[in-house]
Amino acid sequence: MIRLKLPPQKTNGVITTFYLISDDADQNDIHGEFDIGFVGTAGKFQTNLFANDKGAGFKSKLQYESGLFTIRLKLPPKKTKGVITAFYLISDDANQGGIHDELDFEFIGTGGKFQTNLFANDMGGREEVYQLPFDPSQDYHTYQILYTPQRVVFFVDYMPIRTFKNNIDRGINYPTKPMWIEASLWYSDSAGWAGYVDWAKAPFIASFEGFNVTGCPYGSTCVTPPSFSPWIKPKLSPEQLKALRVFRHRHMTYDYCAVFKGKFPECASKNITSEFV
DSSP, X not given: OXXXXXXXXXXXXOEEEEEEEOTTTTSSOSOSEEEEEEETTTTEEEEXXXXXXXXXXXXXXXXXXXXXXXXXXXXXXXXXXXXXXXXXXXXXXXXXXXXXXEEEEEEESSSSEEEEXXXXXXXXXXXXXXXXXXXXXXXXXXXXXXXXXXXXXXXXTTEEEEEEEOOGXXXXXXXXXXXXXXXXXXXXXXXXXXXXXXXXXXXXXEEEEEEEEEEEETTXXXXXXXXXXXXOOSSOOHHHHHHHHHHHHHHEEEEHHHHOTTTOGGGTTOOHHHHTO
């Protein structure tokens, strides 16, 4: 563990770095080389991915029962397939390699292709894939996950792009476990999913800022948030619903319900409007 205090004077151009380098970085170690650099003194930081790394990442100190989880992210500017930049919530039992709860943003490569996924005490498989209408490596953009007892919503630049309503009473799985907030930069060796990394362009640097949590820590008195909590809303506004429909129509390239309609009961009656009521 390291406790780090950045210089109090606010400025750009100052780089403060914390990193670990193992002797066996070319083996299947957890990270190989783990590198986080703080850029300036206002809370921005970067993770680097070098050749032969397994990846780098960070996680929250607390688990959360519900909340709105926000990060501002800039993808690596060097264009390649295979590099995965992720922001997600995940339950403890994920380490056991089986059924668990998880809510994902995963950027596949550095060209703006990304997916969301949802695990609800199961093995997931609820991928939706999109192509962003902007280059996410040129500037910071805001990505949010809303996790409540009523619904899950994914946001890009404060615009909802996906929702998943709690319909446990209809036999549809829904995440209910406390989860950690994590972010990571790693690579995939699956040609079919993400493609291969062009390591000649390494290192790949993902930049993060604005990490924020408004939520209910596990074990606190707000395990069931009151209806007036700032992250609990009865439904999205008509303007948000319209923006969601437009984004999905224009930018979604893969929908698990179109492929596995018979596998997931929520796909049988999937309706955007009803999902927000």
